[in-house]
Amino acid sequence: MKDFINSIYKNHALIYKALLFICTTVLIVYLFPKQGKFKYNFIQGKPWQSENLYAPFDFAIKKTKQEIDAEKHQIEQQSNLYFNLNTTVEKNVRAAYKQTFYQTFPDSISKNQLNTLYKTGELVLDKLYSYGVLNENFNFSEEKKSVILDGQITVKQTKFENLIQQKDVTTTINKLLKANQVEGFEIHFLSIFFEVVEPNLSFNKKLTENALKDELSKIAYTRGSINKETLIISKGEVVEGEKYQVLESLKNEYKSQVWTASNYNWVVFAYTLLVLLALLMLLLFLRKYRLDVFNNNTKVTFIFFNVIMMVLITSFVLNYNSQYLYIVPLCILPLVLKAFFDARLGLFTHVITVLLLGLIVPNSYEYMFLQITAGIITILTVSELYKRVNLFISVGQITLIYIIAYFAFFVIHEGSVDAIHWETFGLFVLCGLATLFVQPLIYVYEKLFGLVSDVSLLELSDTNSKLLKELSNKAPGTFHHSLNVANLAEAAANEVGANAMLIRVGALYHDIGKMKNPTFFTENQSTGINPHDELSPKESANVIIDHVLDGIEIAKKNNLPDRVIDFIRTHHGTSLVYYFYKKEKSMNEEASKEDFIYPGPKPFSKETAILMMCDSVEAASKSLKEPTSSKIDTFVENIINKQMESEQFLNANITFKEIQSIKKVLKHKLANIYHLRIEYPE
Known part of the structure; x- marks a missing residue:
């Protein structure tokens, strides 16, 4: 027993590295998005390079995002607006009008003329409350179908343009008075209506939204299906139109089919093997070329910690929205490691990390090419990191490399620049700005790990x-x-x-x-x-x-x-x-x-x-x-x-x-x- 304890004590550094190696592998595999990876690569508008592809299982053809967005837009345009009617308001307004009318108009007016004016005012009220007066202003389309409810009962249905908004009350009254030729008495009527007219319609937002959600939930996200063993695409055939959509549907279905209960463990095991190989290469590199770092457990922990952090951040972004993948400042990794160790170790660790991320990111070849190229530029350009101007210059060069490489890949894929995604360039700029965070990060690492830059x-x-x-x-x-x-x-x-x-x-x-x-x-x-x-x-x-x-x-x-x-x-x-x-x-x-x-x-x-x-x-x-x-x-x-x-x-x-x-x-x-x-x- 004593010999066993002594043996553990003598080899405690190696035992720690082994535990760190295993824990890092488990954590990285755990962080990986839980989805399979389609084994074929294809580009829209380019020939299919692999063998003839037959459907491995039955699957539905998914609609494109544009098709679904168009259906949603149409439903939103045709959806109803719901308003609650307060039936007591109109009665109160008419009673108040009758009382106020005779108090406002002078006794000198003849009885016949007074009756005519009174009826004119009632016509105005009839028009105002024919559909109702809203209690606030809205920016809905005039053609929107509007439903007026008395409790749960539909009273009227009309276009939104027929409802009187608060901002239009005065204008509507003036038009009606002018049409009924009451010259000389406009001020009297305006003072009456200003005092007695009240809104009787209120927007039922909850019912409107629930009705819209109910209609949207009825949208079908698929159209048609493909049976097993059906020929999807032949070798050399151009990937476009319906073929492209079928392949995209198969790719998405494949991701969900692979991670089933029966083969989940096998897929996790395969990922574990690949992560083990990558981290083992990193350890062997340290033992061969940086023995002083390998012998220092704190430094090895620091390197593995940085790899885990990059995988963690990238996995989080992928789970949230893969479109923001290039906002992750991966070049912070070689910058930090170069600041504390040397350029060769920084670049090697960066390449290993990019290889790990290549297992889970979409368009993995494009991603790895961009990130490895940016990492090389980082190592070659950043010198004397303590000089702030050098960091700004390097970040500018890194951002430029990202933009140039992405532009080249896009032209290769699309054959033109007409549909280029300019917002992606903005993501690269944000990535460059995030890379500037390396300065305070180095300070934090110095305090946490006792290193010096x-x-x-x-x-x-x-x-x-x-x-x-x-x-x-x-x-x-x-x-x-x-x-x-x-x-x-x-x-x-x-x-x-x-x-x-x-x-x-x-x-x-x-x-x-x-x-x-x-x-x-x-x-x-x-x-x-x-x-x-x-x-x-x-x-x-x-x-x-x-x-x-x-x-x-x-x-x-x-x-x-x-x-x-x-x-x-x-x-x-x-x-x-x-x-x-x-x-x-x-x-x-x-x-x-x-x-x-x-x-x-x-x-x-x-x-x-x-x-x-x-x-x-x-x-x-x-x-x-x-x-x-x-x-x-x-x-x-x-x-x-x-x-x-x-x-x-x-x-x-x-x-x-x-x-x-x-x-x-x-x-x-x-x-x-x-x-x-x-x-x-x-």
């Missing part, structure tokens, strides 16, 4: 930051030394293709531990007093060695990223504090060498190895007297060769050729620092 490195490289200001105040000599090392290391990194921004930040912070006892280091001694004179060689060596541990402690307190702390840990490797060891040796022949060795570890990356070289060369160069080109060459060679002899670069992925290039850069930079000229022969 070039954007954060740029912030850390600011010499006005709190920690570097403190270093310049407490240990000005060390601060100046760190700046010189940063310049040397950055130049060397550019020469061999290392991460120049990372190494510059590492160089700026590598000696922050010296702030604890600044005067014990020669670059900070300005008074001529050396505190080491009061200490034994062993005590002095301990103070010198402790600046590494002190630096790690200060860095963690100030929340510096682990990638930066690695430079503090490794910049002396397991080298010897040679001066104090020799001093102790002269006093005690039995002095232990282990007491004068830095705790390490040795540099384990190209960047940390470069920093060790530059730090040693810059520090030792202060001891050069009357430097010449030949002296500098010998000096650089000796220091770096000693580091190589003590196997300080054994764990770093740096080659002899790269070390020679770094030596060349350091020699050239030191010659510039000391303003050396060519030595002419005497």
